Amino acid sequence: MIRLKGNPLHFSMKWKLILSFSAITLIFLGVALYQGNKISEVERSMEKQKTEMEKRITVSTITQLLQEMNRAESALAESSDVELAGQFKDKQQQLASELAKVNFEADTPAFKVLQQLRTQAGEYKGIFDKLLGVMGDASLDPLTVLEQIDDLHTKALALSQSMLKTNGELYTAAADNAEKAQSYSFLMLDHTVSIIVYAAVGVFLFTLLLGWMLIRSFMTPVGKLQAALKEISEGDLRQQINSPYNDxxxxxxxxxxxxxxxxxxxxxxxxxxxxxxxxxxxxxxxxxxxxxxxxxxxxxxxxxxxxxxxxxxxxxxxxxxxxxxxxxxxxxxxxxxxxxxxxxxxxxxxxxxxxxxxxxxxxxxxxxxxxxxxxxxxxxxxxxxxxxxxxxxxxxxxxxxxxxxxxxxxxxxxxxxxxxxxxxxxxxxxxxxxxxxxxxxxxxxxxxxxxxxxxxxxxxxxxxxxxxxxxxxxxxxxxxxxxxxxxxxxxxxxxxxxxxxxxxxxxxxxxxxxxxxxxxxxxxxxxxxxxxxxxxxxxxxxxxxxxxxxxxxxxxxxxxxxxxxxxxxxxxxxxxxxxxxxxxxxxxxxxxxxxxxxxxxxxxxxxx
CATH class of the missing domain: 1.10.287.950 (Methyl-accepting chemotaxis protein)
Incomplete structure (x- = not known):
């Protein structure tokens, strides 16, 4: 019976191939998992960018509603026609709906500006309600009505300008957030592409190294065996391979x-x-x-x-x-x-x-x-x-x-x-x-x-x-x-x-x-x-x-x-x-x- 000598760490050909392909598979799996994580981050960044863009659009819509409300209020104040109040109320409801859509993270300047805008919208509604009350109060004489209407209109104009200014700050904050989200998304895409390139190069180099090691581990004993067989075929029986491997x-x-x-x-x-x-x-x-x-x-x-x-x-x-x-x-x-x-x-x-x-x-x-x-x-x-x-x-x-x-x-x-x-x-x-x-x-x-x-x-x-x-x-x-x-x-x-x-x-x-x-x-x-x-x-x-x-x-x-x-x-x-x-x-x-x-x-x- 032949007793084989060799290092127990030297694996057989089957296990060499299994371990090699397992290593390559694990590397591809790791790269795929890392790439999936990066893609998830890019998706989250894109979702955030989309949300910020929607906020900016909503803020633009709020600006347009504020302007229309200002025109409706000015028309009502100039004409004193109570029937025009319905148009203002419709715009006011749309404004409340749009303000409800907008949301910023707490403890941020944009959140404070949003709260200020909501407060001003409430005050503006109060002034409009007072304006309607003055127009509908029959106990007041026309001159007093005109004076109160003019005073409320002046306050409404000032508050409208303040609301437009506040809304402008809110639009700037939303635009900055959208731009930051977009920049972060592009940065994540660049990182993902770089990682893909580096991973591909690394996997290619590792595969080449692993293939070279496998071929070398196979070709060395095969070459020795081939040389020994050549000598033996010529009649030299003194040849010995003495392989240290156990594969x-x-x-x-x-x-x-x-x-x-x-x-x-x-x-x-x-x-x-x-x-x-x-x-x-x-x-x-x-x-x-x-x-x-x-x-x-x-x-x-x-x-x-x-x-x-x-x-x-x-x-x-x-x-x-x-x-x-x-x-x-x-x-x-x-x-x-x-x-x-x-x-x-x-x-x-x-x-x-x-x-x-x-x-x-x-x-x-x-x-x-x-x-x-x-x-x-x-x-x-x-x-x-x-x-x-x-x-x-x-x-x-x-x-x-x-x-x-x-x-x-x-x-x-x-x-x-x-x-x-x-x-x-x-x-x-x-x-x-x-x-x-x-x-x-x-x-x-x-x-x-x-x-x-x-x-x-x-x-x-x-x-x-x-x-x-x-x-x-x-x-x-x-x-x-x-x-x-x-x-x-x-x-x-x-x-x-x-x-x-x-x-x-x-x-x-x-x-x-x-x-x-x-x-x-x-x-x-x-x-x-x-x-x-x-x-x-x-x-x-x-x-x-x-x-x-x-x-x-x-x-x-x-x-x-x-x-x-x-x-x-x-x-x-x-x-x-x-x-x-x-x-x-x-x-x-x-x-x-x-x-x-x-x-x-x-x-x-x-x-x-």
Whole structure:
């Protein structure tokens, strides 16, 4: 299980995008809220400006009503026509209504002026009522009426002028308030526009900074991963990303480092197995050379035995033919028996030497079988490791496919995001290229592993054939030992019989008939000996052919180990300043192997 290291504050790609878009959304929301507040203030300012404008219009209407009331009062005072009072009262009611519409804030000069105007309007109404009372009072004489009317008219004119002046002050106050409200509204609009511009610029700059940080956080690990994959595709397995992050790309980098480390370890084990295979093949070639040399000695010994057996048969035939002259040639028989005794001793020594040589051959064959078993075990381990490499390559392919699907989904989401997702679309495209490169590299590795597995399967077949040949060789060695035992017993019997012949030469004349039987027995034994020698010679020939096959297979094993080294040398798994490279090892192993093969070939040529 891979343990990911990294700063816990480093967020994953998903959370980076969520936090980034959340930050942008919050900024837009804050700007929108602030803008809404400012717009509300502008609306309130516009409402206030509208109210002040309506006040100014109302004050203008009041001025017009005051003038009309003044004209109505003057007409009434000049004509003394009470019917004109209705017009004045209508204007007075309109004035009261308009004054009720006007309102200013308390404790302001305008409010005091408004109150003064309302008081003056009341006084003006009182004077008008008095004027109507004077005109309607029949108890007064006309002169008094005229004097009172003139006096009230003068007061009304003065009060009207004062009301117009007061109303003028009220109009000025309303106009000032309207102008202030308008200026404040324009100021608020200017502030709102400025804030919109500054907010847009700030949001744009923040978005650029955030996009740059996101792209940088994505492109840096992607670039490292792409560079590592490029080096690995060229065969350099020493690359490590060592990403400090714990996001999706960081986890991908950690898995990538773990995968490369596993592949590198497996290649090291494969290299070690190949080195052991080369050592075993070299030892196997040496054992084959020794076995071939021992087999040549056995062949020469068997040829000597065959010559001795032939001579023995000839001498037995001669003994049968010369039975009639036995009496006359006793001394010659004595000489011949001495020679035969010497020859049997020589044959006995040769037989024992052949038996010892065959025993040594059996030990060498056992050592060869042990070496073959070790090589076969190492080969099975190599096959298992190749299977592990193949499974890891399949995992790399699946990871690249999932990465490609992830990049496609990211590209779709970026397309949905529109202009704000262009940067993420670039990242998605880079991830897709990365997954394609990873897939190509895994396919290349799978092809190499497949070739390696095919070579190892062939090598396993060769090893099985070699084991079978060694088993046949062991069987033939056992038969040869049995044949040598029979030969030893036969030669011992011959020596014993020759000794008896040598001791009983003086009794030859008396036991001529028994001598003929003995000579016949000797001839039979000689024939059996010759037949046994022929069988041993045939077995030795088959054994020589088997040894030749073993030597050839040893050379083929060495060539397979060299091919395995060449395949592994495609990858760089160690530092340059290390021990001797596998190529050097190949050269060191190749020269002795070639010399052993040549020496084995020369021995085989001599045997033939």
């Amino acid at each position: 999706e790309l960081g986890r991908l980098s950690h898995h990538f480092d773990h995968m490369v480390s596993r592949v590198r370890d497996m290649l090291r084990q494969t290299l070690s197995a190949a080195s052991s295979l080369a050592d075993y093949s070299h030892s196997f070639q040496q054992s084959s050379a020794i076995t071939a040399h021992a087999n040549q000695e056995i062949l020469r010994t068997i040829q000597e035995i065959s010559v001795g057996a032939g001579q023995q048969a000839v001498q037995s035939e001669q003994s049968s033919e010369l039975l009639q002259e036995l009496e006359r040639e006793v001394h010659e028989i004595t000489d011949h028996t001495g020679v035969m005794l010497t020859t049997s001793e020589t044959a006995n020594r040769n037989t024992r030497k052949g038996s010892e040589t065959v025993t040594a051959l059996r030990e060498i064959s056992a050592h060869s079988r042990t070496s073959i078993n070790k090589v076969y075990d190492a080969l099975e381990k190599l096959v298992q490791q190749s299977g592990d490499i193949s499974r890891i390559t399949n995992s790399i392919t699946e990871i690249s496919k999932q990465t490609n699907i992830l990049s496609l989904n990211a590209a779709i989401e970026a397309a949905r995001a529109g202009a704000s997702g262009k940067g993420f679309a670039v990242i998605a495209d880079e991830v897709r290229h990365l997954s394609v490169q990873t897939n190509d590299s895994s396919i290349h590795i799978s092809r190499i592993i497949s070739e390696l597995q095919i070579s190892m399967a062939d090598f396993q077949q060769y090893m099985l054939e070699t084991k079978k040949s060694l088993e046949d060789q062991d069987h033939q060695v056992e038969e040869t030992l049995a044949s040598f035992g029979a030969i030893d017993e036969s030669i011992t019997g011959i020596s014993r019989q020759i000794g008896q012949i040598h001791q009983k030469v003086e009794q030859t004349r008396k036991i001529n008939s028994r001598l003929a039987e003995s000579v016949h027995s000797v001839a039979s034994v000689a024939e059996q000996t010759a037949a046994g020698v022929q069988e041993v010679n045939a077995s030795s020939t088959q054994q020589d052919q088997a040894i030749s096959d073993i030597a050839r297979q040893a050379v083929e094993i060495n060539e397979i180990s060299q091919q395995l080294f060449k395949e592994i040398n495609v990858f760089k798994i160690e530092e340059q300043t290390g021990p001797e490279t596998p190529a050097g090892l190949l050269l060191i192993l190749d020269e002795p192997a070639r010399e052993d093969a040549e020496s084995t070939g020369e021995l085989l040529a001599v045997g033939e």
